[in-house]
Amino acid sequence: MKNGPVIDVHNVHKSFGENHVLRDFSMTLAPGENLAILGKSGSGKSVLIKCIVRLIPFDHGTIEVLGEDVNVLDLDALDVLRARVGFLFQSNALYDSMTVRENLEFSLRRHWNADQRKKGAEAVVLEALTDVGLPHTVNMMPVELSGGMRKRIALARTLILRPSIILYDEPTTGLDPITSREISHLIVNVQQKYNTASVIISHDINCINITSNRVVILIDGTGYANDTYANLRNSNDPRIKDFFD
Amino acid sequence: MAQDRTYTKFLNELGDTTRFTLRFFRELFKRNQELEEFFRQCYWIGYKSLPLVGITALIMGLVLTIQSRPTLVEFGAQSLLPAMVSVSLVREISPVITALICAGKIGSGIGAELGSMRVTEQIDAMDVSGTNPFKYLVVTRVLATTIMLPVLSNLSNAIGLYGAYLGVNIRGTVSWHLYWTQVFNALSFGDVIPSLIKTFFFGFAIGIIGCYKGYHSSKGTEGVGRSANSAVVVASLLVFIIDLIAVQVTDLLGLT
Ligand SMILES: Nc1ncnc2c1ncn2[C@@H]1O[C@H](COP(=O)(O)OP(=O)(O)OP(=O)(O)O)[C@@H](O)[C@H]1O
Numbered sequence: 001m002k003n004g005p006v007i008d009v010h011n012v013h014k015s016f017g018e019n020h021v022l023r024d025f026s027m028t029l030a031p032g033e034n035l036a037i038l039g040k041s042g043s044g045k046s047v048l049i050k051c052i053v054r055l056i057p058f059d060h061g062t063i064e065v066l067g068e069d070v071n072v073l074d075l076d077a078l079d080v081l082r083a084r085v086g087f088l089f090q091s092n093a094l095y096d097s098m099t100v101r102e103n104l105e106f107s108l109r110r111h112w113n114a115d116q117r118k119k120g121a122e123a124v125v126l127e128a129l130t131d132v133g134l135p136h137t138v139n140m141m142p143v144e145l146s147g148g149m150r151k152r153i154a155l156a157r158t159l160i161l162r163p164s165i166i167l168y169d170e171p172t173t174g175l176d177p178i179t180s181r182e183i184s185h186l187i188v189n190v191q192q193k194y195n196t197a198s199v200i201i202s203h204d205i206n207c208i209n210i211t212s213n214r215v216v217i218l219i220d221g222t223g224y225a226n227d228t229y230a231n232l233r234n235s236n237d238p239r240i241k242d243f244f245d
Numbered sequence: 246m247a248q249d250r251t252y253t254k255f256l257n258e259l260g261d262t263t264r265f266t267l268r269f270f271r272e273l274f275k276r277n278q279e280l281e282e283f284f285r286q287c288y289w290i291g292y293k294s295l296p297l298v299g300i301t302a303l304i305m306g307l308v309l310t311i312q313s314r315p316t317l318v319e320f321g322a323q324s325l326l327p328a329m330v331s332v333s334l335v336r337e338i339s340p341v342i343t344a345l346i347c348a349g350k351i352g353s354g355i356g357a358e359l360g361s362m363r364v365t366e367q368i369d370a371m372d373v374s375g376t377n378p379f380k381y382l383v384v385t386r387v388l389a390t391t392i393m394l395p396v397l398s399n400l401s402n403a404i405g406l407y408g409a410y411l412g413v414n415i416r417g418t419v420s421w422h423l424y425w426t427q428v429f430n431a432l433s434f435g436d437v438i439p440s441l442i443k444t445f446f447f448g449f450a451i452g453i454i455g456c457y458k459g460y461h462s463s464k465g466t467e468g469v470g471r472s473a474n475s476a477v478v479v480a481s482l483l484v485f486i487i488d489l490i491a492v493q494v495t496d497l498l499g500l501t
């Protein structure tokens with residue numbers, strides 16, 4: 001498993017009634033890789049990564065995460081696996097009745113490793129907040145934060161469990177260009193510091209340029225193209241060019 | 246045709262609720278109890294509803310006494326007033342009114358809270374961080390309502406009986422001591438225990454319905470409103486159904 005892919009999505013099909021969102025979609029993610037998934041709004045990008053952590057069931061196909069088939073795990077085993085996969089929601093999904101500290105501590109209640117236990121929750125929380133550059137917000141409520149800050153806190157909440165994989169659902173959407181760039185660099189820094197593999201869903205070309213090693217373009221529920229950013233940028237295919245203009 | 250669909254929807258809903266309830270019992274006995282959240286919920290559920298429950302109980306006791314007096318006077322039986330009022334308060338009025346108030350206040354609160362957490366993907370976020378939101382959100386709340394409703398109902402009994410004492414003394418005088426002697430002579434364990442037991446079921450129904458509706462809220466603000474609303478409607482209805490079953494059971498056991 002050491003050198004095999006950390007995520008292996010094979011011929012996954014997902015439909016909502018008549019709406020076939022994913023049609024035999026396949027992709028793999030190698031250890032330490034930053035894979036960007038590019039696609040129009042409504043093309044099923046969010047559905048895809050929700051399938052990866054089994055938030056929504058899919059119709060057929062297989063998904064293996066860190067060597068385990070997500071469909072055959074029981075709930076407890078799934079929880080253990082999920083703790084190793086970070087998920088950054090498009091809407092951030094911060095727990096709005098809790099302070100930033102409680103938001104971060106929340107996932108620690110079940111899954112923290114011996115090293116973290118030794119350091120204590122407070123130090124672990126502060127370390128995660130420092131990673132995203134917001135240690136001073138520890139006592140604030142989510143409503144008191146700006147959109148960009150919320151995104152960073154959500155990232156800190158994901159980082160606190162030291163995941164091996166992070167799934168980012170449109171990390172820069174709705175942010176101004178400068179903040180978007182900061183978030184993109186933050187993603188790269190995190191990836192280098194903790195040596196995680198990431199899937200970055202986006203339609204922000206700049207973000208993809210900064211963060212990705214490889215890009216998969218999702219059109220009509222299948223992987224239409226799979227190449228590096230530079231190669232796709234120079235492609236003559238009109239359906240690919242659309243994304244870069 | 247349209248009716249068919251309504252039946253199907255109803256049966257689906259019933260099946261889902263049953264599955265949800267079974268899951269509650271499965272999760273209840275799993276490791277990692279969320280004690281802190283449970284006590285927090287107990288505190289909120291008891292504390293938030295106490296003023297309303299108290300005021301209603303006082304008024305119910307008072308009004309029931311004032312309205313029963315003329316009939317009893319007609320039969321020359323006004324000395325039975327404390328006995329009659331206390332039995333009806335403890336057996337029926339207090340538990341049911343408390344449960345209805347809680348269905349309105351707690352049921353809608355839980356429905357709206359969990360509903361908005363569902364809609365803003367906070368429950369999904371707990372799910373993907375591997376923290377079992379069912380245990381944290383649902384089990385704690387259902388346990389809290391199940392345990393707090395009997396407590397509230399007993400407080401409501403006490404306050405209602407005090408209200409009745411005031412009612413008795415508006416016309417005519419019965420001493421404090423005599424009043425309570427009459428009340429306790431009238432009440433037997435056969436009155437108190439069944440009524441206590443049914444409040445556990447009321448509490449459980451309110452908690453489970455509120456959580457179910459919130460947890461399965463559909464997307465959007467409208468979905469949250471609908472969860473809160475139907476939590477109240479279904480929970481209130483269930484309170485009456487449980488009451489009906491409880492009265493049959495006590496009857497069969499000869500506790501009347
Ligand atoms: N819970 C659901 N029930 C029914 N249909 C859904 C559901 N979730 C998503 N869909 C449908 O799946 C399709 C893909 O949705 P998805 O959220 O994955 O889009 P997306 O690629 O993430 O778009 P965006 O960039 O706007 O976030 C849409 O057509 C949507 O209508």
Ligand SMILES: [Mg+2]
Pocket residue numbers: 045046047090169170
């Ligand atoms: Mg999306």
